[in-house]
Amino acid sequence: MHRLPVELLQAVFLLLVNDIPNCPSIFSTGTTTMSANFASPPLLFTRVCRHWRDVAHSTPGIWSRIKVELPGALVQPLKPFFPSLLQYWLARSGNLPLTIRIEEILPSNLLYARAPNDGNSRLLKIIYDEMRRWETVFGCPAELGLSDNFNTPQLRTLEQLWDISDLTKFNAPNLRHLRVMYSLSVSIRSFRPNAACGSIRHLYLHQVLPSRIRYFPAIFPRLETLDVHVLTPHIQGMDMGSHSDTYSCLESMTLPFDRLSRDTFTIIFRGLHLPVLQKLTLVLGPGKPRVEKITEALAVAGSCNIKVVDFRLHESGNDLDVHTLEPLLSVVQEVAVCGEVMV
Known part of the structure; x- marks a missing residue:
């Protein structure tokens, strides 16, 4: 040796x-x-x-x-x-x-x-x-509150940020990946973006209201991927406020597709412009999914040219046959299950 x-x-x-x-x-x-x-x-x-x-x-x-x-x-x-x-x-x-x-x-x-x-x-x-x-x-x-300012010029990935308001503490001009663990609901409306927001390309959210997804293009204008783990049930009558309707750079979106109300995806996609979105990944819960939900929602999206909808199965498995998936071909080019093209 x-x-x-x-x-x-x-x-x-x-x-x-x-x-x-x-x-x-x-x-x-x-x-x-x-x-x-x-x-x-x-x-x-x-x-x-x-x-x-x-x-x-x-x-x-x-x-x-x-x-x-x-x-x-x-x-x-x-x-x-x-x-x-x-x-x-x-x-x-x-x-x-x-x-x-x-x-x-x-x-x-x-x-x-x-x-x-x-x-x-x-x-x-x-x-x-x-x-x-x-x-x-x-x-x-930052969750322990021991500093009010983080000068982090080399920071590229920030995981497990507990509150999006903490992002204002970071001088992070090269930040690309952000994972937020806190539920984004009312707080997102009062959030004021900083320079770090403008550089973020990849955003993971643990939990968020469907209507709040419409706010992110104004906060993260260069967002390329958006991954949401939990969609909080929509609150009837909640004011969506002012927001942007165009994700000009978004290429990939991942959403949960489990026990949601019939209009949840319509709330997200109606009038939402996704000009470069290539792939929509839907994470299925147990049971047979109601594919018509997403078909109807994508049909009302503006400038939405999705190439692939990919269903990611629950660990217990789901029965997805070609007949069930065919209606989606009216709004997308291909339908896949766990990355394998089905129709």
């Missing part, structure tokens, strides 16, 4: 670290305990021998991805060793862009209690000091 060229050993280290899903973890945590994760790469490399430690220290790429679990209220007090270890890890990454996954240790009965505490604050302060190098962030730290 000691005769291996340093460059080859570095390549092996990088392969091992990059193969770890969800980023290498700096800490090993229990319900009330936390320790350094020296059992896994890259910290493991520093414990084998002096040569491996020297090679690991001279390989910034193995330190540029990190998962940090915040101790919350369960690990008190936080030992000084843990902030020092986090600083050591980030310093070894040099000036490389960072991928950071932030998670908080929470007991089941405090699932929604995210009160700031000293342990979390000390670790987050270290992460915030490197925000100019953030490239991908999972688990937005």
Whole structure:
């Protein structure tokens, strides 16, 4: 092993670290305990021998991805060793862009209690000091309210933003991917877009009212893909307010297609202009879908030239035959099931 060229050993280290899903973890945590994760790469490399430690220290790429679990209220007090270890890890990454996954240790009965505490604050302060190098962030730290401004010029992916209003805290001119976990309902009407909104190409929403989808072209004018996990039942009489009706860049849309009222898709598509939409993916729940719902809705959409409607089946499976799908050919070019063209 000691005769291996340093460059080859570095390549092996990088392969091992990059193969770890969800980023290498700096800490090993229990319900009330936390320790350094020296059992896994890259910290493991520093414990084998002096040569491996020297090679690991001279390989910034193995330190540029990190998962940090915040101790919350369960690990008190936080030992000084843990902030020092986090600083050591980030310093070894040099000036490389960072991928950071932030998670908080929470007991089941405090699932929604995210009160700031000293342990979390000390670790987050270290992460915030490197925000100019953030490239991908999972688990937005802004939810803890410890900063009012994030200058993140390299940020391209932001996952698990809890409230869309937090996006105004980010100076992120290169942001491309955004995942919002909070239900977007009334708050979207008062939201004022910033520069980050104009650069976003890919948007994932956990939950939203059907009528609120009409607001997004004005907020995210360059949106290319839109993925919605849950459509909240439409509230009769709700004022849709002023909004834009044209998704000028949208090429792909994913919507749930389960237990919705008959007019849900009509609310979304009536008069909605989708001039470049290529693919509409519908995620089916159990049971036989009412294909006429989407056929009627797409028929009233303006400048809608969808090439493919693709049904993604529920895990229990659905019985979709050619006869059931044929009516869709009046509004689209092809109909597929799980990517396989049926008609």
